[in-house]
Amino acid sequence: xxxxVILLLLLVPLIGSLVNIFxxxxxxxGSGIIATIAVLISFIVTVIAFVQVNSTKVAIQxxxxxxxxxxxFTISFGFLLDQLSLLWLLFVTGIGTLIHLYSTSYMxxxxxxxxxxxxxxxxxxxxxxxxxxxxxxxxxxGWEGVGLCSYLxxxxxxxxxxxxxxxxxxxxxxxxxxxGFLIGVFILAFLFQSLDYMTIKEALATGTNHxxxxxxxxxxxxxxxxxxxKSAQIPLYTWLPDAMAGPTPVSALIHAATMVTAGIFLITRxxxxxxxxxxxxxxxxxxxxxxxxxxxxIGLVQNDIKKVLAYSTVSQLGLMFMxxxxxxxxxxxFHVITHAFFKACLFLGSGSVIHAMGGEQDMRxxxxxxxxxxxxxxxxxxxxxxxxxxxxxxxFFSKDEILMVAFENNKFLYIVGSIASIMTxxxxxxxxxxxxxxxxxxxxxxxxxxxxxxxxxxxxxxxLAFFSIVGGAINLPGSNWLNHYLQPIIVKSTGKAHELGTxxxxxxxxxxxxxxxxxxxxxxxxxxxxxVPQEDEKITGFHxxxxxxxxxxxxxxxxxxxxxxxxxxxxxxxxxxxxSGTVLGLGKIADELSLQGKKAQNGNIGLYLFAFVFGxxxxxxxxxxxx
Amino acid sequence: xxxxxxxxxxxxxxxxxxxxxxxxVLGILYRRNAIVMFMCIExxxxxxxxxxxxxxxxxxxxxxxxxxxxxMAVAAAEVAVGLAILVTIYRNIGSIDIDKLKNLKG
Amino acid sequence: xxxxxxxxLSTITLGSATLTVLSKNPIHSALWLVVSxxxxxxxxxxxxxxxxxxxxxxxxxxxxMILMLFTIMLMNLNISHEVSKPFxxxxxxxxxxCLVGILMxxxxxxxxxxxxxxxxxxxxxxxxxxxxxxxxxxxxxxxFEMVAxxxxxAMIGAVLISKKDKTEKEA
Numbered sequence: 093x094x095x096x097v098i099l100l101l102l103l104v105p106l107i108g109s110l111v112n113i114f115x116x117x118x119x120x121x122g123s124g125i126i127a128t129i130a131v132l133i134s135f136i137v138t139v140i141a142f143v144q145v146n147s148t149k150v151a152i153q154x155x156x157x158x159x160x161x162x163x164x165f166t167i168s169f170g171f172l173l174d175q176l177s178l179l180w181l182l183f184v185t186g187i188g189t190l191i192h193l194y195s196t197s198y199m200x201x202x203x204x205x206x207x208x209x210x211x212x213x214x215x216x217x218x219x220x221x222x223x224x225x226x227x228x229x230x231x232x233x234g235w236e237g238v239g240l241c242s243y244l245x246x247x248x249x250x251x252x253x254x255x256x257x258x259x260x261x262x263x264x265x266x267x268x269x270x271x272g273f274l275i276g277v278f279i280l281a282f283l284f285q286s287l288d289y290m291t292i293k294e295a296l297a298t299g300t301n302h303x304x305x306x307x308x309x310x311x312x313x314x315x316x317x318x319x320x321x322k323s324a325q326i327p328l329y330t331w332l333p334d335a336m337a338g339p340t341p342v343s344a345l346i347h348a349a350t351m352v353t354a355g356i357f358l359i360t361r362x363x364x365x366x367x368x369x370x371x372x373x374x375x376x377x378x379x380x381x382x383x384x385x386x387x388x389x390i391g392l393v394q395n396d397i398k399k400v401l402a403y404s405t406v407s408q409l410g411l412m413f414m415x416x417x418x419x420x421x422x423x424x425x426f427h428v429i430t431h432a433f434f435k436a437c438l439f440l441g442s443g444s445v446i447h448a449m450g451g452e453q454d455m456r457x458x459x460x461x462x463x464x465x466x467x468x469x470x471x472x473x474x475x476x477x478x479x480x481x482x483x484x485x486x487x488f489f490s491k492d493e494i495l496m497v498a499f500e501n502n503k504f505l506y507i508v509g510s511i512a513s514i515m516t517x518x519x520x521x522x523x524x525x526x527x528x529x530x531x532x533x534x535x536x537x538x539x540x541x542x543x544x545x546x547x548x549x550x551x552x553x554x555x556l557a558f559f560s561i562v563g564g565a566i567n568l569p570g571s572n573w574l575n576h577y578l579q580p581i582i583v584k585s586t587g588k589a590h591e592l593g594t595x596x597x598x599x600x601x602x603x604x605x606x607x608x609x610x611x612x613x614x615x616x617x618x619x620x621x622x623x624v625p626q627e628d629e630k631i632t633g634f635h636x637x638x639x640x641x642x643x644x645x646x647x648x649x650x651x652x653x654x655x656x657x658x659x660x661x662x663x664x665x666x667x668x669x670x671x672s673g674t675v676l677g678l679g680k681i682a683d684e685l686s687l688q689g690k691k692a693q694n695g696n697i698g699l700y701l702f703a704f705v706f707g708x709x710x711x712x713x714x715x716x717x718x719x
Numbered sequence: 720x721x722x723x724x725x726x727x728x729x730x731x732x733x734x735x736x737x738x739x740x741x742x743x744v745l746g747i748l749y750r751r752n753a754i755v756m757f758m759c760i761e762x763x764x765x766x767x768x769x770x771x772x773x774x775x776x777x778x779x780x781x782x783x784x785x786x787x788x789x790x791m792a793v794a795a796a797e798v799a800v801g802l803a804i805l806v807t808i809y810r811n812i813g814s815i816d817i818d819k820l821k822n823l824k825g
Numbered sequence: 826x827x828x829x830x831x832x833x834l835s836t837i838t839l840g841s842a843t844l845t846v847l848s849k850n851p852i853h854s855a856l857w858l859v860v861s862x863x864x865x866x867x868x869x870x871x872x873x874x875x876x877x878x879x880x881x882x883x884x885x886x887x888x889x890m891i892l893m894l895f896t897i898m899l900m901n902l903n904i905s906h907e908v909s910k911p912f913x914x915x916x917x918x919x920x921x922x923c924l925v926g927i928l929m930x931x932x933x934x935x936x937x938x939x940x941x942x943x944x945x946x947x948x949x950x951x952x953x954x955x956x957x958x959x960x961x962x963x964x965x966x967x968x969f970e971m972v973a974x975x976x977x978x979a980m981i982g983a984v985l986i987s988k989k990d991k992t993e994k995e996a
Contacts, residue, residue: 695821698914701747705921709928716932723871727831733933735835739842741926746846748918751910754897755851758858761889762842765865768881776872779951781960784877788961791884792972796979798889802896803983809900810989818910 095154097141098171101181102220104133109213116206124196127209131192131216135185142178149580151175153226160229165285172226172289176581179425180223180357183432184350188216190552191349194440195341197548198447208248212345215241219350223357228277228287231358235273235322238351239266245346246338258334265331269321273358276314280365283307289361293583296364305368312369315362316376319355325413326383329406330645336398340443343398348405348439349432356412356428360421364583367419377417381498381505381512384410386642388515392522393638395625396453397442400523404479405435407512411494414509420497421582422567422575427494430486430563434475437556441472444545444553445527449538455526456625457538462528464542467550469528471557476524478560480517481607483600486563492603493567499599510606517610525618526625533624569596724777732773739766753805753815757798764794831871837864851902855894862886876954 108130116123141152151174159169173181192212199208215238222234247259277287283304284292300308319325324332335347346352359366359376366373384407391403408431415424446453448465462469478487491513498506532539544550567574617623631639640646739762746759768787775783809815841861848854862885869878910918950956961969 697817697820698748698751698910702917702921705744705748705925709921709924712928712932717928717935723827723831723873726827730933731831731835734930735838737926737929737933738839740929741922742839742842742846744925745918745922748921749846749910749915752851752902754893754900754902755845755854758845758854758893761858761885762845762861765862765885769865769868772869772872772874772877775952776874779947779949781951781957782964784874784952784957785961785965787877788880789968789972791880792976795884795889796975798892799979799983800986802892803987806896806899806987815900815902 094152097137097152098154101134101137104130105213105217109210109217112206112210116210119206123206123209127213128192130213131185131189135189138181138185141173142182145178167227167229167287170226171224173224175577177223183429184219187349187432187436188345190555191341191345194549194552197546198341198443211241211244222354226288242346242351245342246335248338255337258337262331262335265328266321269318269328272314273318276311279307279311293364308365309369309372312366312372316372319358323352323355323409324406325379326386332406333399333402336402340439340446344436344439348435352409353428356424359416360425363421367584373417377414377505380410380413380417381508384512385508388512390638390641391519392515393635395455397455398453400519401438401442404516407516411509414505415494415497418497418501422578423493423497426567426574427490430490433556433563434478434487434560437471437475437553437560440553441468444468444549447545448542450541457534458527459530460532465544467544471553473524474557475560476520480520481513481603483604486560489564492600495603496599514606514610517607518614521611521614522618525614529619530622729773729777736766736770751816751818753817757801764790834864834867851897855890859886859890874952876957
């Protein structure tokens with residue numbers, strides 16, 4: 093039964109993907125429906141499995157076959173549906189279903205409509221593999237697979253060279269992280285002769301010594317680098333904003349809600365490893381906090397509606413990493429879930445806006461859209477409020493928990509996180525105000541085109557907005573359902589259930605105050621003073637630095653890309669010439685020799701016969717006389 | 720009838736067959752006419768046959784002669800196919816001069 | 826008496842074989858070869874293998890040589906067609922002939938001469954037709970059958986090869 097559940101879960105999206113990729117052209121609009129249904133089936137299976145696991149408290153486990161067997165080192169192709177992976181699967185497939193539904197309208201009329209859904213389904217498949225794998229290698233398959241799908245989907249409109257470059261950038265950046273992941277996998281395999289999560293967990297539970305702890309530290313660091321690549325943290329975050337080149341549903345699904353949280357999933361999965369490496373944990377917390385602040389500050393001045401959301405994603409992921417760094421894995425997971433809801437809602441909302449604007453993404457050309465797009469506006473507003481930490485919405489609770497943990501562990505990082513939160517509130521409301529309020533600033537043609545999106549696009553928005561409101565209920569301070577739920581997974585939790593004491597209330601109040609500051613600032617600037625961001629050329633000073641993302645891309649260009657180009661040019665111009673000269677020279681010699689040898693073969697049978705006879709003579713001589 | 724080997728000696732047969740074989744080799748190298756070359760091949764085969772028979776008598780064993788039968792059969796088959804090929808070549812080229820057959824040129 | 830017979834036969838064999846090689850006219854070559862084959866048959870009979878000698882005459886002189894003569898006549902070859910090789914080639918051919926001969930003779934003479942022992946016949950019957958037939962059809966029945974198949978295949982092959990191409994006929 094267990095194996096059947098796993099197979100059903102895995103194969104349905106895969107089959108959907110294959111059908112769409114190979115037969116999509118013939119299906120027409122049906123391909124979108126097939127893809128949506130495939131993910132929906134996965135979602136239903138997940139829900140059933142979730143209900144079962146939640147009541148029995150026993151993880152569903154199944155080995156499909158033994159994959160690699162070398163001496164005592166064996167890796168089975170096995171899957172594990174425990175509390176953590178089911179939680180992830182729930183929102184991967186759930187939000188995935190909504191986004192598929194949304195895409196059926198959004199992508200309508202695209203020439204590669206079926207291929208798009210094929211890739212989306214493939215992504216869901218790999219994400220399930222990643223999340224449900226019972227050992228690190230299976231997870232790695234999924235990890236690489238989602239990277240591939242991300243590449244394919246970012247570069248989906250491959251006729252635009254910029255988009256291709258963005259896709260390549262995402263892929264290469266991820267490769268750097270993947271290398272770290274692989275090194276971590278190697279170290280763990282070396283230490284434990286196994287990559288199975290459960291085996292490693294049991295091995296560590298029996299105790300370790302100092303030397304092993306050192307190696308585990310390295311492994312944790314390497315895996316963290318992998319997570320940094322996939323989850324877009326400093327210094328490997330630059331691919332995520334560029335990844336917005338893909339179609340908006342892709343941004344919502346992959347680059348906001350699911351794939352980028354894979355790093356957090358992996359670290360949570362291996363929490364027992366990271367618990368033994370406090371140094372790495374501190375690094376994670378610091379990297380997370382600063383990524384959060386850094387990305388938020390860039391987000392302040394961006395004018396592209398999707399870029400703002402991208403930087404906000406990076407920022408929120410930073411907060412999650414901060415929570416992980418403090419060992420509060422449940423809280424990070426909590427924020428992942430709430431973030432998945434409101435960020436997906438935001439991206440889909442922005443997609444709806446872009447759809448209405450006929451492809452325009454610059455906020456300076458928008459404004460006043462609330463009159464035309466009621467549903468989009470309201471859902472967008474709810475999600476914005478949730479991400480900014482409006483009291484009693486989902487984001488408020490999860491972010492508050494993170495800040496509370498930070499406050500308990502490290503006051504400085506608490507301040508960093510709080511500033512990032514204030515900035516988040518500001519730029520999110522800046523986004524809302526610029527997009528939906530005041531008068532329309534676009535062209536007349538665009539104005540006539542404005543319309544509310546169809547039901548298949550607004551329905552996901554409404555559902556996601558609803559969950560943005562109530563999503564916090566899974567881990568309300570005081571009840572802490574999620575903490576209890578995840579207890580079997582997390583060995584040593586520091587993010588223990590927070591009592592509703594004075595300190596908690598003060599921190600909540602402070603967070604609310606921070607939210608109000610951000611909101612007020614944005615309101616003052618863009619509603620009261622009706623400011624509109626300046627055109628690109630007029631931006632000066634620090635603003636310009638921020639607008640150009642601290643010139644990080646340019647710095648990377650100079651530090652990493654240029655030297656590599658120089659080396660590559662050197663190799664191409666000198667080493668390759670030398671090598672190919674040698675190789676070709678050898679070939680020339682053989683060629684020349686054979687040309688000469690060919691002359692002996694002149695087709696004269698008489699000559700051949702002479703050769704026979706003399707050959708026989710030589711043979712006779714050596715065999716009978718010379719001996 | 721008495722055994723000739725007792726009188727003549729096996730080594731004379733060996734020399735005879737060697738010389739006969741060499742004459743065959745000479746013919747192969749000396750002539751250009753494919754049919755004559757065929758005949759020379761027959762000469763060489765016969766020198767081997769004769770040695771087989773001589774040794775068969777020498778060892779007083781019938782097996783040597785059995786092999787001579789097989790050799791004859793093979794020679795007959797070879798001549799039949801070989802002459803067929805020659806006829807075809809002659810039909811196509813109008814000659815069986817092997818110096819004119821240069822299609823094996825590499 | 827037998828010795829003299831052997832020498833006469835050997836002279837005929839070698840002489841006619843040499844004439845086969847050296848005759849300018851292919852028909853003469855063929856005829857000399859027939860003479861050579863007859864003398865070989867004489868050798869066989871001298872060696873007390875009368876059956877083999879008969880078979881030899883039938884197969885070689887009767888079948889193979891007739892086949893060759895027919896082919897020669899079919900192609901209408903005669904002396905006028907014959908172009909001899911250049912002198913250099915002939916020289917080299919002679920040198921090769923001497924080389925092979927000397928080499929083989931050397932090998933035989935250098936050998937351990939296991940046959941040079943005092944030889945006496947046991948007088949046992951080993952080569953009468955009945956004995957040969959028994960050996961051929963008991964111990965060697967499998968190769969015997971295979972030779973039959975080989976001959977059949979050679980016949981089919983010869984017919985197939987020398988058959989005129991249909992396309993050629995049309996052209």
